[in-house]
Amino acid sequence: MSEQLEGNCLVAQSGGPTSVINASLAGVVTEALNHECIEEIYGGLNGVLGILNEQIIDLAAESQQNIRGLRYTPGAALGTCRYKLKKQSDFDRVLQVFEAHNIRYFFYAGGNDSQDTADKIAKLAQERGYDLRVIGIPKTIDNDLVTTDHTPGYGSVIKYIATTVKEIAADNAAMGQHDLVQIIEVMGRSAGWIAAGAALAKRRDEPNAAPHLIYLPEVAFSQEKFISDVQHVLQKEKYCVVVVGEGLVDADGNYVSTDSAGADAFGHSQLGGAGEYLRGLVEEGLQVKARSVKLGMAQRAAVHCSSQADNDEAFMAGQAAVKAAIDGESDKMVTLLRGESDGYTCETGLAPLSEIANGVKKLPESWINEDGVSMNYNFYKYALPLIEGEVQVPYENGVPNLVSLRAEKIERKLGAHSFE
Amino acid sequence: MSEQLEGNCLVAQSGGPTSVINASLAGVVTEALNHECIEEIYGGLNGVLGILNEQIIDLAAESQQNIRGLRYTPGAALGTCRYKLKKQSDFDRVLQVFEAHNIRYFFYAGGNDSQDTADKIAKLAQERGYDLRVIGIPKTIDNDLVTTDHTPGYGSVIKYIATTVKEIAADNAAMGQHDLVQIIEVMGRSAGWIAAGAALAKRRDEPNAAPHLIYLPEVAFSQEKFISDVQHVLQKEKYCVVVVGEGLVDADGNYVSTDSAGADAFGHSQLGGAGEYLRGLVEEGLQVKARSVKLGMAQRAAVHCSSQADNDEAFMAGQAAVKAAIDGESDKMVTLLRGESDGYTCETGLAPLSEIANGVKKLPESWINEDGVSMNYNFYKYALPLIEGEVQVPYENGVPNLVSLRAEKIERKLGAHSFE
Numbered sequence: 001m002s003e004q005l006e007g008n009c010l011v012a013q014s015g016g017p018t019s020v021i022n023a024s025l026a027g028v029v030t031e032a033l034n035h036e037c038i039e040e041i042y043g044g045l046n047g048v049l050g051i052l053n054e055q056i057i058d059l060a061a062e063s064q065q066n067i068r069g070l071r072y073t074p075g076a077a078l079g080t081c082r083y084k085l086k087k088q089s090d091f092d093r094v095l096q097v098f099e100a101h102n103i104r105y106f107f108y109a110g111g112n113d114s115q116d117t118a119d120k121i122a123k124l125a126q127e128r129g130y131d132l133r134v135i136g137i138p139k140t141i142d143n144d145l146v147t148t149d150h151t152p153g154y155g156s157v158i159k160y161i162a163t164t165v166k167e168i169a170a171d172n173a174a175m176g177q178h179d180l181v182q183i184i185e186v187m188g189r190s191a192g193w194i195a196a197g198a199a200l201a202k203r204r205d206e207p208n209a210a211p212h213l214i215y216l217p218e219v220a221f222s223q224e225k226f227i228s229d230v231q232h233v234l235q236k237e238k239y240c241v242v243v244v245g246e247g248l249v250d251a252d253g254n255y256v257s258t259d260s261a262g263a264d265a266f267g268h269s270q271l272g273g274a275g276e277y278l279r280g281l282v283e284e285g286l287q288v289k290a291r292s293v294k295l296g297m298a299q300r301a302a303v304h305c306s307s308q309a310d311n312d313e314a315f316m317a318g319q320a321a322v323k324a325a326i327d328g329e330s331d332k333m334v335t336l337l338r339g340e341s342d343g344y345t346c347e348t349g350l351a352p353l354s355e356i357a358n359g360v361k362k363l364p365e366s367w368i369n370e371d372g373v374s375m376n377y378n379f380y381k382y383a384l385p386l387i388e389g390e391v392q393v394p395y396e397n398g399v400p401n402l403v404s405l406r407a408e409k410i411e412r413k414l415g416a417h418s419f420e
Numbered sequence: 421m422s423e424q425l426e427g428n429c430l431v432a433q434s435g436g437p438t439s440v441i442n443a444s445l446a447g448v449v450t451e452a453l454n455h456e457c458i459e460e461i462y463g464g465l466n467g468v469l470g471i472l473n474e475q476i477i478d479l480a481a482e483s484q485q486n487i488r489g490l491r492y493t494p495g496a497a498l499g500t501c502r503y504k505l506k507k508q509s510d511f512d513r514v515l516q517v518f519e520a521h522n523i524r525y526f527f528y529a530g531g532n533d534s535q536d537t538a539d540k541i542a543k544l545a546q547e548r549g550y551d552l553r554v555i556g557i558p559k560t561i562d563n564d565l566v567t568t569d570h571t572p573g574y575g576s577v578i579k580y581i582a583t584t585v586k587e588i589a590a591d592n593a594a595m596g597q598h599d600l601v602q603i604i605e606v607m608g609r610s611a612g613w614i615a616a617g618a619a620l621a622k623r624r625d626e627p628n629a630a631p632h633l634i635y636l637p638e639v640a641f642s643q644e645k646f647i648s649d650v651q652h653v654l655q656k657e658k659y660c661v662v663v664v665g666e667g668l669v670d671a672d673g674n675y676v677s678t679d680s681a682g683a684d685a686f687g688h689s690q691l692g693g694a695g696e697y698l699r700g701l702v703e704e705g706l707q708v709k710a711r712s713v714k715l716g717m718a719q720r721a722a723v724h725c726s727s728q729a730d731n732d733e734a735f736m737a738g739q740a741a742v743k744a745a746i747d748g749e750s751d752k753m754v755t756l757l758r759g760e761s762d763g764y765t766c767e768t769g770l771a772p773l774s775e776i777a778n779g780v781k782k783l784p785e786s787w788i789n790e791d792g793v794s795m796n797y798n799f800y801k802y803a804l805p806l807i808e809g810e811v812q813v814p815y816e817n818g819v820p821n822l823v824s825l826r827a828e829k830i831e832r833k834l835g836a837h838s839f840e
Contacts, residue, residue, distance in 0.1 A: 075591045075594035076594035079593075080594050159818055159819070162818065164718050166819050167439075167495075167722055170494045170721060171495045171721040173495055173499075174496035174498075174500050175437070175499075175500060291716055293715065293716035294713060295718070297591050297602065297713060298584050298713050298715070301591040304583050305724050387819070395810055397804060398582070398804065398807030398809075399583050399620060399621060399807070400583055
C-alpha cells in the first residue's frame with residue numbers, strides 16, 4: 001500500500017462509444033465512493049475537451065438510479081471527442097485545470113489514441129512534480145489494444161452481429177425457393193475482429209450454416225474468388241449469407257467499395273461501401289438476387305442485445321482502475337487477463353500506457369481457415385466466452401429505458417482556454 | 421355449433437417472413453391438438469408450392485420442444501413462396517391434393533395475395549362440393565391488411581426499429597461535438613407504417629429527441645424541404661437522426677434513390693436506395709458528415725427484440741383460426757379487434773377473405789403532423805400498445821436458440837404436378 005493521496009478524481013470518455021463504456025463509468029463511480037481519500041467524483045464532458053474547457057460535472061450528485069442505469073445505456077454519458085492534445089499549451093492547461101480542482105486521480109476510457117493522451121498527461125505531471133495518478137480503462141469495439149486479452153465493447157458488438165446473422169439466416173432459409181445472397185456489412189476499418197465474430201452465429205459442427213462466407217480485411221479480396229465462393233455455396237444451399245468487414249482491401253491495399261469503381265453522379269465520397277459493392281458483384285456476376293444490410297452505428301449501440309460477460313468486465317475494469325490508483329499505481333491501463341484453466345475466467349491486470357499507445361493487436365492469421373472465409377477452433381475458443389449472458393435492459397413504453405445524467409456542472413475557476 | 425367435420429388439417433405460410441409468423445403456426449398446432457375431429461396436423465412446405473408438389477410434413481410428429489420453440493424462431497419454419505396460383509390447373513391440383521390426403525381444414529398465414537389465394541381455393545371447393553373450411557391468418561410487417569386493427573408482425577418490427585433508433589441516438593448524442601446526420605433506412609415499399617413506428621423511440625413530450633425527422637412514402641419528398649428540415653434540426657441539436665421508408669417517392673411518384681440520379685458504373689439497378697440517397701444529399705448540400713444504416717431483412721427477423729404483445733396475438737390468431745374452422749366458419753380471415761375501453765385489449769374476429777384480398781390499409785394522413793416529418797397523438801395511441809412487452813428468447817452459446825423442424829414428410833399419393 002503506497003502513501004495515501006487525498007484529492008478529487010476525474011473520469012472522462014473518449015473516441016467512438018460502445019454499448020458498455022458507461023458500465024465502466026459506473027464501475028469508476030461505484031468504486032470511488034468506497035475510498036475516503038477520494039473527495040469529489042468529477043466527470044469531464046467530451047473527453048479532454050471538457051478538461052481544457054473546464055466543463056466538469058459532479059458525478060456524486062447523480063442519483064443512484066442514474067449510476068445503475070449507466071450499465072444499460074449505450075453511447076457515452078459524459079460525451080466523447082476525437083480531439084487530440086498536441087500542443088504543449090494544451091497539456092499545460094490540463095495540469096492547470098487538475099491543479100485548480102485538486103484532481104489527483106484521472107481515469108480515461110478509450111482506445112489507443114486516448115491511452116496515448118493519458119500517458120502524456122501522466123508523464124508531464126511527473127516532470128512537473130504534480131502528484132497525479134493516471135489509469136486508463138480499455139474501450140473499443142475494435143478489440144485492437146495490445147496487452148489485454150480483449151477489450152470491453154468487443155463481446156457485445158459480436159454478440160449483436162452473430163445474433164443478427166443467425167436471425168437473418170432463418171428468414172432467408174424460409175425464402176429459399178430461389179437463390180438469394182445476403183450481404184451484411186459490419187464495422188472494422190483496419191482489422192477483421194468484428195467481422196470474424198459473425199462466425200459465432202453457427203457452431204463449429206454446423207459447417208453449412210450461415211454465415212457461409214466472411215470477408216476480412218486481413219485477406220486480400222479477389223473478385224474472382226468471391227464470385228466462385230458464392231457460386232460454391234449456392235450449389236449446396238438455396239441462400240448464401242455473406243459478412244463483410246467495411247475495411248476490406250484488395251491485393252494492392254485499396255478499399256473495396258463502390259468508390260474504387262468510380263464515384264456516382266454526385267461524386268459521393270463514401271457511397272455504398274464494401275457491402276453494396278459485393279451486392280453489385282453478385283447481381284452483375286451471377287445474375288442472382290442479392291440484398292444488403294448495413295448495421296452501421298446500430299452495432300456499437302445495441303445494448304438491448306449486449307453481452308453480460310462484457311458488461312460485467314467493463315464495470316470491473318472501471319472498479320479496477322480506481323483500486324489501482326488508490327494502491328499507488330499510475331501511467332498504466334487496466335487489462336483483462338484470461339485465466340489458464342479450461343473454464344473461462346477473467347481478472348484484471350495493469351500494463352504501461354506507453355505500451356498500449358504504440359501497439360495494435362491483429363487478428364491472428366492462424367485463426368482463419370485456409371479457405372480465407374471462415375474461422376477455426378482457436379477463434380471460437382477465444383470469442384465464445386465473450387458473448388456469454390444477456391444483459392437484461394429495463395424497458396419503458398416498449399423501448400429501452402436509457403438514462404441521461406443530470407450533469408450538474410461545477411464552478412469554473414480558470415479563464416477560457418485558448419485553442420490557438 | 422355447426423356440424424362436425426372430420427378430417428385432416430393443413431397449415432402453410434406465405435410471403436415475406438416476420439418474427440412472429442411461426443408463433444401463429446404454433447397457435448394452429450397447439451389448438452388443433454385440442455379437437456378430435458382433426459385427425460392429422462399437416463404442414464405444407466413453401467406455401468402453395470408445397471401443396472402443388474405434395475410436399476407435406478407431419479406436424480404432430482414434431483417434439484413439443486420444437487412447437488414451443490417456434491414462438492421464438494424468426495423466418496417461416498415451413499418455408500414460404502411468392503408463387504401465385506393463376507391457372508385453373510393449379511387450383512384443380514390443390515383440391516386433388518386436399519382430397520388425396522383428406523384435408524378438410526386449410527389455414528394459410530400471409531398478406532393480401534395469400535388471402536386472395538385462400539379465398540379462391542375456398543370458393544372453388546364450394547363450387548365443386550368438396551367440404552373444406554379455409555381460414556386465413558393475417559401476417560405482414562407492412563400492417564396494410566384491411567378489416568384488422570393491425571397485423572401480427574407489425575408490432576415487433578417497429579419495436580426493433582424504435583429501440584435501434586433510440587440506441588443510435590444515445591451514441592450520436594455522445595459524439596455531438598460536431599454536426600452529425602444519421603440516416604436510418606427501414607422497410608415499407610408502399611406505405612409508411614414501419615417508418616412511422618420509429619416515432620416510438622421518443623415520447624410525445626420529448627419533441628427534440630430522436631428521431632428528429634421521419635420521411636414517409638405518404639408525403640411527397642422534396643429535396644429543398646429535406647435540406648431545410650435537417651438544417652433546422654442542426655441549429656438546435658448537435659446531431660440529427662433521420663428515418664426514411666424505402667418507398668419514399670417524389671411529387672411525380674418516382675422512387676427517391678440513387679437510381680433516380682443515375683446508375684453507377686455497373687448500372688446496378690438497386691444501388692443505394694433512399695437512405696444512401698439522403699446521405700448523399702446531406703453531404704453535398706450541407707457539407708456535413710452523414711452516416712447511414714440499412715436494417716434490411718434484420719428488421720423482420722429480429723426476434724431477439726420482438727414484442728410480447730405481438731407474439732401473443734400472433735399465437736392467438738393461429739388458435740382462433742382453428743376454433744373458427746371447427747365452428748363451421750370458412751372463407752374468412754382472423755382479424756385483430758381492439759377493445760373500446762381505455763386500456764388496450766385485443767380479441768379476434770373474422771372477416772371475409774375477399775374483402776382483405778382487395779383492400780390496402782393506408783397510414784391515415786391525419787396521424788401525420790403538419791410538418792410532414794413526425795407523428796401525432798393518434799399514431800402514438802394506436803401503436804404504443806403493439807410494442808409492449810419483451811419476448812424472452814432462450815439463448816445458447818451466446819446467441820438465440822432457434823428451432824428447425826424435423827419435417828417428416830408424409831407419403832405422396834399423386835404423380836408430379838405439371839406447372840406448364
